[in-house]
Amino acid sequence: MLTIASPPERLTTACENVAVGAQQFVVLLPPTEGKAVGGQADSPWKPNSGSFGTSLGGHRSELTAHLKKSKGGDQKLLGVSGAHLTRAQHANMHLVNAPSLPAWQRYTGVVWDHLDLPSLTAAQRASFTKRIYVPSGLAGLVRADDPLPDYRLKMGARLAPFGTLSKWWRDDITAALVKALKGRVVLDLLPNEHRSAINWDLVPTALRVDLVAHSGGIVGGHNAKAAKGLLARHLFLSTGTDIRRTVSSFKHPEYSAKATS
Numbered sequence: 715m716l717t718i719a720s721p722p723e724r725l726t727t728a729c730e731n732v733a734v735g736a737q738q739f740v741v742l743l744p745p746t747e748g749k750a751v752g753g754q755a756d757s758p759w760k761p762n763s764g765s766f767g768t769s770l771g772g773h774r775s776e777l778t779a780h781l782k783k784s785k786g787g788d789q790k791l792l793g794v795s796g797a798h799l800t801r802a803q804h805a806n807m808h809l810v811n812a813p814s815l816p817a818w819q820r821y822t823g824v825v826w827d828h829l830d831l832p833s834l835t836a837a838q839r840a841s842f843t844k845r846i847y848v849p850s851g852l853a854g855l856v857r858a859d860d861p862l863p864d865y866r867l868k869m870g871a872r873l874a875p876f877g878t879l880s881k882w883w884r885d886d887i888t889a890a891l892v893k894a895l896k897g898r899v900v901l902d903l904l905p906n907e908h909r910s911a912i913n914w915d916l917v918p919t920a921l922r923v924d925l926v927a928h929s930g931g932i933v934g935g936h937n938a939k940a941a942k943g944l945l946a947r948h949l950f951l952s953t954g955t956d957i958r959r960t961v962s963s964f965k966h967p968e969y970s971a972k973a974t975s
Contacts, residue, residue, distance in 0.1 A: 739899040739957060740845045741946055744908050746823025747793075749864055751801075753813030753820075757861055760810060764853070764860030769890045773883065774853055780873070781806040791873060792866050802866035809852070814861035818843050824936055828943025831858075842950045847891065847900075849908045851879045855887050870907040880911040888913040895919060899957060901949060901973070903942055923961055925969040933969065941969045 753759075761767065761774035781787060786803030789795055794802055805812070814820075818831050818839075831839050846858035851867035853860075867873075869880045876882045891900070891912065902909065902922045914920055925933045925941055945964050952960045957973065964971040 739901060739949075740847055740895060741901045741949060742847050742849070742904050742908075743825060743829075743858075743942075743946060744904055745817075745848050745850050745869075746821040746826060747866070747868070748822045749820050749866070750815060750822050751864055753815045753863065754861075755813045757814045758811040759814040759861050759863040763814070764862075765857040765894070766853070766855045766860070766890045769893070770854040770886055773886055777852060777867070777873075777876070778809045780876075781809065781867070787867070787873075791871055793868065794866070801864075805864040806866060809863050809865060812863035814863055816843070816859050817848055817856045817862045818846070818858040820862045820864070821848070824939035825943040825946070828940045829946050830943070838950075845950075846946075847894070849883075849887060849904065849911045851883075854883050855890050868907070869911055880907065883911050884913055887911050888916050892916055901957070901961075903946060921957060921961075921973045921975060923971055923973050926972055927969055929968070937968060941966050945971055 760771075761778060762771035767774075786792075786806035789799055792799060792802045792806075818826065831842065834842065840859075843858035848856050848858065849869060850856050850862075851869040851871060852865045853862065856862060867879070869883070870878065872878050895917070897919060899919045899921060900917065902920050904912075923945070925938055925945070927933050944966065945961075948964050949960060952963070954960045954963070961971045961973040
C-alpha cells in the first residue's frame with residue numbers, strides 16, 4: 715500500500731491563492747454506470763495500464779482475479795438484471811487483455827455527454843483529458859485519456875473480502891492523486907460516493923465545487939448531471955486565472971456554482 719507524508723499544518727494555504735495558469739488545475743469527475751461497448755483490440759487493457767498503473771496495478775489485479783473467479787459478480791453487486799447483467803458479468807470476467815477505449819470515450823453518462831469532449835479541437839481535447847481524473851471502482855483512479863475496458867463495478871459496492879470499495883481504495887487513491895497533482899489545484903466535482911474514496915485532509919490544494927439550485931431545492935437528477943458536465947466544460951474553456959471567480963461565473967438557467975475549501 716502506498717504511503718503519504720503527513721499533511722502541512724495549514725491545509726487552506728494552497729487554496730488561498732487560487733490565481734492559476736491554464737495548466738495548473740485538475741478536475742475530478744465521476745465515472746458512469748453506462749459505458750460504451752467494444753474497444754481497440756490492438757490496445758488491450760492490463761492492470762498496470764495508464765497513468766496510475768504502476769501505483770494501483772496491484773489492487774487492480776486483485777479485483778480482476780476476484781471478479782473472474784466469481785463469474786463477474788451477481789445481480790446484487792452489479793445492480794442490473796437481464797441483458798445488462800449478462801453483459802456486465804461477461805465484461806467483468808474478461809477484463810485483462812480486453813479491448814480498451816480512452817476513459818473519456820468509455821464513459822457515456824449525462825455528465826460526460828454535456829462535457830462534450832468530441833466537439834473540442836484535437837489540441838484542446840489532448841490538453842483537457844490529461845487534467846481530468848476519475849475515481850473508479852475497478853481501476854482506483856484514471857486519467858481521462860487512460861485506457862479502460864468495458865466493466866461494471868461501482869465505487870460504493872461492497873465486495874467480499876475487500877469490503878466497501880471506496881474505503882478499500884482510499885489510501886492508495888489518495889496517495890496516487892497527491893503524487894500526480896504536484897501541488898496543483900484540484901477541483902472536486904464528485905458525488906459523495908466518490909468523494910468518500912479520497913482522504914481530503916491529505917489534499918490541501920482541493921476546492922470542492924457544488925451546484926446550487928436557484929429554487930433552493932435539492933440538487934439531483936438528470937438536469938443536475940447535465941449542468942455538472944457543462945460546468946466542467948466552462949472551467950476548461952474559461953481564460954481567467956482566478957479559479958473561484960471562474961467557478962462563480964458559470965451561467966445556467968437552474969443552477970449556480972460555488973467553490974469551498
